[in-house]
Amino acid sequence: MTPTLLGRWQTRILLMETVGLVITLLFGGGFLGNPEGSVYFWLLQYIIVFGLGWDYLYIQIQNFRWDQDWPAALQWLAAIWEAIFIVLLVEVLGIELPLIPASDWQLGWFIVHYGFVWVGVFIASQSLMRLMFPRWRFRGGQWL
Amino acid sequence: MSTIPGQVRLSWQDPVTGEQRTPLLTCPIAFGREFARMPAELNNQRVARIVLNSSQVSRYHTLIEWVQGHIRITDQNSSNGTWVNGVLQSSCNVSNGDLLKIGPYEITLMFTLDGTGLPTAEASEQSIIQVPEPDSPVPAEPVAAPANVLPPAFQAHQVVVQDLYATRLSVEEIDYLAVGAGLGSFIWVDFLRIFGAAPQQIRALGIEDRPYARYQRLCLNSQIPPHERLRSNSDSCPDNIWGWPGYALREAWQEFNKGKLNPALQYLWQVFAEPTFAQTYTPRAGNVFASIDREAIRIGWPQIYRFGRVRAIRQTNDGRYAIAYSPGRKQTAFVIARHVHLATGYPVLQFLPDLKAYREQTRDFKSVVNAYEDHNHVYETLERQGGTVVLRGRGIVASRIIQRIHEARHRNPNISILHLMRSPKPKGNRFRKAQRPVDNHFEFQPFNWPKACWGGTLREELEQATPDQRTNLLADWGGTTTADRQDWKVIVQQGLDQGWYQITFGEVTRVVPNTQSRPTTYIQEKGPRGEIKLEADFIIDATGLDSKVKASPLLNDLVTHYNLPLNPAGRLAVANDFELLEMRNQNGRMYGAGAITFGGPYAAVDSFLGLQYTALRAVDGLVTARAPNLRRLNGIGSFWQWLRWAQNQTP
Numbered sequence: 001m002t003p004t005l006l007g008r009w010q011t012r013i014l015l016m017e018t019v020g021l022v023i024t025l026l027f028g029g030g031f032l033g034n035p036e037g038s039v040y041f042w043l044l045q046y047i048i049v050f051g052l053g054w055d056y057l058y059i060q061i062q063n064f065r066w067d068q069d070w071p072a073a074l075q076w077l078a079a080i081w082e083a084i085f086i087v088l089l090v091e092v093l094g095i096e097l098p099l100i101p102a103s104d105w106q107l108g109w110f111i112v113h114y115g116f117v118w119v120g121v122f123i124a125s126q127s128l129m130r131l132m133f134p135r136w137r138f139r140g141g142q143w144l
Numbered sequence: 145m146s147t148i149p150g151q152v153r154l155s156w157q158d159p160v161t162g163e164q165r166t167p168l169l170t171c172p173i174a175f176g177r178e179f180a181r182m183p184a185e186l187n188n189q190r191v192a193r194i195v196l197n198s199s200q201v202s203r204y205h206t207l208i209e210w211v212q213g214h215i216r217i218t219d220q221n222s223s224n225g226t227w228v229n230g231v232l233q234s235s236c237n238v239s240n241g242d243l244l245k246i247g248p249y250e251i252t253l254m255f256t257l258d259g260t261g262l263p264t265a266e267a268s269e270q271s272i273i274q275v276p277e278p279d280s281p282v283p284a285e286p287v288a289a290p291a292n293v294l295p296p297a298f299q300a301h302q303v304v305v306q307d308l309y310a311t312r313l314s315v316e317e318i319d320y321l322a323v324g325a326g327l328g329s330f331i332w333v334d335f336l337r338i339f340g341a342a343p344q345q346i347r348a349l350g351i352e353d354r355p356y357a358r359y360q361r362l363c364l365n366s367q368i369p370p371h372e373r374l375r376s377n378s379d380s381c382p383d384n385i386w387g388w389p390g391y392a393l394r395e396a397w398q399e400f401n402k403g404k405l406n407p408a409l410q411y412l413w414q415v416f417a418e419p420t421f422a423q424t425y426t427p428r429a430g431n432v433f434a435s436i437d438r439e440a441i442r443i444g445w446p447q448i449y450r451f452g453r454v455r456a457i458r459q460t461n462d463g464r465y466a467i468a469y470s471p472g473r474k475q476t477a478f479v480i481a482r483h484v485h486l487a488t489g490y491p492v493l494q495f496l497p498d499l500k501a502y503r504e505q506t507r508d509f510k511s512v513v514n515a516y517e518d519h520n521h522v523y524e525t526l527e528r529q530g531g532t533v534v535l536r537g538r539g540i541v542a543s544r545i546i547q548r549i550h551e552a553r554h555r556n557p558n559i560s561i562l563h564l565m566r567s568p569k570p571k572g573n574r575f576r577k578a579q580r581p582v583d584n585h586f587e588f589q590p591f592n593w594p595k596a597c598w599g600g601t602l603r604e605e606l607e608q609a610t611p612d613q614r615t616n617l618l619a620d621w622g623g624t625t626t627a628d629r630q631d632w633k634v635i636v637q638q639g640l641d642q643g644w645y646q647i648t649f650g651e652v653t654r655v656v657p658n659t660q661s662r663p664t665t666y667i668q669e670k671g672p673r674g675e676i677k678l679e680a681d682f683i684i685d686a687t688g689l690d691s692k693v694k695a696s697p698l699l700n701d702l703v704t705h706y707n708l709p710l711n712p713a714g715r716l717a718v719a720n721d722f723e724l725l726e727m728r729n730q731n732g733r734m735y736g737a738g739a740i741t742f743g744g745p746y747a748a749v750d751s752f753l754g755l756q757y758t759a760l761r762a763v764d765g766l767v768t769a770r771a772p773n774l775r776r777l778n779g780i781g782s783f784w785q786w787l788r789w790a791q792n793q794t795p
Binding site for chain 2: 002003004059062063064065066067068069071072073074126127128130131132133134135137138139140
């Protein structure tokens with residue numbers, strides 16, 4: 001992957017709001033035996049909004065790389081960091097994010113939900129995106 | 145030839161094109177990025193002003209003067225400094241053979257204080273040889289020829305279509321014509337077919353029926369047999385416009401089906417972690433060619449391809465293009481096409497001037513060879529009787545040759561390599577915050593350009609840049625590199641430790657036969673040692689391919705006839721979608737691709753993925769121009785076409 005900033009943003013929003021949303025709706029309906037509710041939907045939106053900021057940081061790091069690339073391994077490290085960041089906010093700093101009442105937050109289910117969403121998004125970005133958008137890989141992840 | 149005091153022979157390799165530059169100049173000599181910023185005169189003496197394109201070079205960077213019997217270098221408060229023999233200098237006297245480094249430019253200075261005995265060798269633009277071709281019933285034309293073999297109708301600015309029919313020669317009318325029929329043509333045709341064009345609307349003219357024939361021959365000559373790996377990415381698939389599944393996934397699947405889990409997992413790990421945590425995956429040559437064979441049958445390439453040596457291309461008076469070609473010896477035929485795509489590849493091999501001179505003087509074509517020529521006799525002789533090889537160039541081909549000789553040493557340990565490099569390489573190129581890694585004077589990069597040149601930030605930046613800025617960027621990203629392959633690094637380190645592989649630095653002054661008719665290389669070393677000589681059984685030139693359009697009779701005729709602009713690198717000037725705008729003819733469009741367009745909006749034009757990018761831009765341009773039967777491919781339609789690819793059904 002050799003993403004541009006715009007490409008990172010566009011791909012993040014598209015895949016999170018399609019693949020990620022479908023997985024989130026399954027969680028919202030409690031299909032995995034989890035407590036149902038809107039909290040998963042709002043968590044997904046937080047992941048996206050924080051992610052737009054993280055993407056800016058990643059592009060800065062990318063500038064230090066001679067190839068200006070972003071291997072899949074770094075995508076995974078970044079994804080793990082983004083999850084840790086939310087856990088830090090809620091669990092360590094005790095911040096109650098708007099629309100995410102403390103009573104609905106469960107660390108275990110957050111990890112499961114986040115894991116499913118991220119793996120789904122990653123697989124789609126490695127396959128389906130290329131097949132549906134033949135220009136995507138040449139435009140640093142811009143599909144629009 | 146005697147020279148006057150204060151004359152300096154400069155010698156450097158252009159980081160953009162790889163060409164050797166060796167001007168003989170009289171001091172004062174100024175270096176900088178902008179011609180106008182350098183002084184025209186100093187102390188009533190005219191200044192020789194040398195423009196070096198790179199963002200690492202200041203507008204006026206360095207001055208060389210003749211001061212009281214010495215040659216003196218003075219940095220002009222440049223941002224990145226002037227380095228002499230690896231030491232940062234603000235002002236110093238230099239000696240013969242010293243190495244001046246300004247940004248990515250490494251310039252050797254050769255002079256004598258009394259002005260006598262200066263090496264006179266000058267790289268000529270003609271220091272090239274033809275790319276090896278198969279035995280063909282229709283020979284290539286010399287550069288000057290086309291005009292006299294062409295029908296009179298082709299003298300006109302625009303050909304009148306009826307005039308061609310009046311010749312009673314064969315005339316075919318078609319929608320899409322690909323000139324070259326190599327990989328560039330094949331990939332463009334692949335896009336056309338998938339975007340909706342039928343095989344009978346398309347024609348490809350060339351001299352070999354398999355689109356990869358020439359590429360494969362160059363691979364074999366440069367010692368890449370089918371089981372060896374190309375310098376190409378997993379998802380650079382000439383057989384698949386989507387790049388998925390890539391070659392790594394396919395090879396992993398093959399291995400998995402053979403019950404070999406370890407290599408399968410290794411390939412997947414490589415594409416996951418490359419290049420930071422794993423060695424970059426590269427596909428086997430044989431697998432790539434087999435995949436192209438499959439796609440060629442799927443899209444009807446045998447129906448599209450025609451044998452023919454293209455002689456000339458003209459606009460017609462009805463908004464199309466007329467192409468004259470030879471389908472056989474002393475035969476001429478015409479194709480009239482609405483849209484034309486030029487992908488004729490590298491016309492010539494670059495050959496080091498001193499080596500070319502050696503071959504011309506001695507008529508010995510066996511001891512001094514170019515790596516892209518068939519030179520298997522070198523390894524066969526070495527394996528039989530041992531010997532010494534002088535290797536020139538430090539790119540990927542040189543690495544592969546070292547590996548091949550390392551293999552030969554298993555059969556005969558009396559083989560040694562003298563690797564001759566122009567200058568040491570303590571540090572890699574810099575570009576803003578990033579620097580390219582170096583080991584044992586080899587500069588490493590997974591592919592021939594930084595990865596983001598194909599589809600990332602660097603691609604975008606180059607496309608948006610002005611022609612001058614583009615030259616700067618290409619110089620910063622360019623230069624000779626090789627792949628960071630663990631096996632190659634081990635071989636080089638072993639060779640250095642065991643002494644059968646040695647690196648020598650210096651500027652070659654001449655190559656002449658010794659008394660036993662073995663090629664002897666004289667090199668200028670810096671410092672007091674002066675000239676040293678290297679005797680060898682063979683010299684292999686691994687410095688590369690050249691793609692100046694003037695070297696191709698066909699392109700030279702086109703450029704001359706229509707007065708087409710060339711870009712700063714001397715290649716065809718193209719728009720961002722690779723159209724030759726000056727050749728537009730009403731609705732007719734002409735596009736270029738591959739090495740002949742290098743120096744324009746895209747760096748990696750001569751790669752599989754680069755050809756796919758170029759073809760995509762060109763075919764998108766044709767869709768916008770409402771070319772027959774094409775529709776824009778995206779979304780569900782694209783996915784549908786991929787399903788057809790996956791099931792090996794016609795598009």
